[in-house]
Every structure is written in C-alpha cells, then in structure tokens.
Amino acid sequence: MQIDILTLFPEMFQGVFDSGVIKRAMDKQLVSIGLHNFRDQAHDKHHTVDDYPYGGGAGMLLKPEPIFEAVEAIKGESDIPVILLNPQGRLFSQKIADEFSQYRRMIIICGRYEGVDERVSEHLATDEISIGDYVLTGGESAAMVVIDAVVRLLPGVLGSELSPLEDSHVAGLLEYPQYTRPDSYRGWAVPEILLSGNHARVAAWRREQSIRRTCERRPELLDKVELSTEEKRLVQKLR
Numbered sequence: 001m002q003i004d005i006l007t008l009f010p011e012m013f014q015g016v017f018d019s020g021v022i023k024r025a026m027d028k029q030l031v032s033i034g035l036h037n038f039r040d041q042a043h044d045k046h047h048t049v050d051d052y053p054y055g056g057g058a059g060m061l062l063k064p065e066p067i068f069e070a071v072e073a074i075k076g077e078s079d080i081p082v083i084l085l086n087p088q089g090r091l092f093s094q095k096i097a098d099e100f101s102q103y104r105r106m107i108i109i110c111g112r113y114e115g116v117d118e119r120v121s122e123h124l125a126t127d128e129i130s131i132g133d134y135v136l137t138g139g140e141s142a143a144m145v146v147i148d149a150v151v152r153l154l155p156g157v158l159g160s161e162l163s164p165l166e167d168s169h170v171a172g173l174l175e176y177p178q179y180t181r182p183d184s185y186r187g188w189a190v191p192e193i194l195l196s197g198n199h200a201r202v203a204a205w206r207r208e209q210s211i212r213r214t215c216e217r218r219p220e221l222l223d224k225v226e227l228s229t230e231e232k233r234l235v236q237k238l239r
C-alpha cells in the first residue's frame, strides 16, 4: 500500500513511523509512506497557505490552491481515495480501518488552524474522517491513528495472521481478559480455567468474558452483535 500524507508539519511524523510495527512494515515494503508539505505548492513569496474567512469570524482557513495542487501532483489522472481528516467526518472505527486496508493507495490530508476551505471537502476529498468527538490542533495525530490502525491489518504486517481476528471490536465485542506468567502475582491468581488446557472450555470462557465486558463497558456495542439464544439470556441477566 502507498500512503501519501499532505501536511504542513512533516517532521511530526518522524519518530512515529521510525520504530515498531509500522517501521517493520515499511522495511518489508508492505507499505510506503510519502510525506508532502503542501506549503511547497504555495507560489507567492511568503508561501502563504492560509487566509481570512469570507464573512468574518475568528481564525484562519487553509486555502484551497496549495492543497488541490499537491493532491493533483500525487494522483495525476488516477483514481485514488483522498481522505480529509476533520472533526466533521465519519467517525473512524475498526470497520473503516478494514475498508481502508483494502485500498492499494490513499492520500490523507491533514487540516490545520481553524479549518479548511469548504471546496476541498466538496471537490477534492472523497471521504472525511474524524477520530473522535473532540477537536485536535490539526489532523496529523489523527493521521497517525488512522495509519496505525490500517497498516497493522495489511497481510504480513503482524507476526501472526490470526491475531487481528481476535482484536477488540473485530467481532463487535471487546476483547476478553488475557494473562501471562506468573500464574500468581502478589496473590492475584490467573483464572483456573486458562490453566486447564481444555481449549473448548477456554474458548467458551473467553466468549462469555467478552460479552460480560462489553455489557459493562460499552453496552451500546451489543446492539450490533449476533448472539446465540443463550448469550442473549446472559445479556438480559447482566442488564
């Protein structure tokens, strides 16, 4: 996958992509990330990228021309998804990460200041994504979140092909509790059943724990999950 990021602060991404799973994915050439400072596309002497909003109001807006020109320079005539990060976008989720992980290429635009000229969202972006109901100083940290969630889903990126299937949110449920050695730490014992070696009982326990945990912490998620009759009864009881 090729990801191109448009940002006024490319240096913010250094460090983030220089270690860990994303770095390994880049080394294995499973993903390539291009950073483009769209200030380079501003043609005036001061490389102006922002201006006052028509109609007045506080703050500055990112001008359309540098962003349009930077995107067009990357995509040429090809059809590449252009994702604008913006608190007004669709709320990012595991499902959207999955959708993006199918793309061969994508372009991500990081907004800044008080906003972006509306024509970018109307005529250039093919999608707008928010990572949550709060306002960041810019789209850069949101881009890091989106890229992290997407890249780990690409085939070959995680050590085990199976592990993303067990994640919280993949089955629409939160993940069950997990433990490693020692089996007793400061008197807190690992649930007996996990030491039993009985795979069927472990699987049943984990499923029940996932349902209990989701019910306690994120009950609204349960409305979208397929449950067996017995599991529905458990939810009724817990509620």
Ligand code: ADE
Binding pocket: 085, 086, 087, 111, 129, 130, 131, 132, 133, 134, 135, 136, 137, 138, 139, 142
């Ligand atoms: N830019 C500012 N706030 C944002 C948010 N919540 N999600 C995505 N981009 C943003």
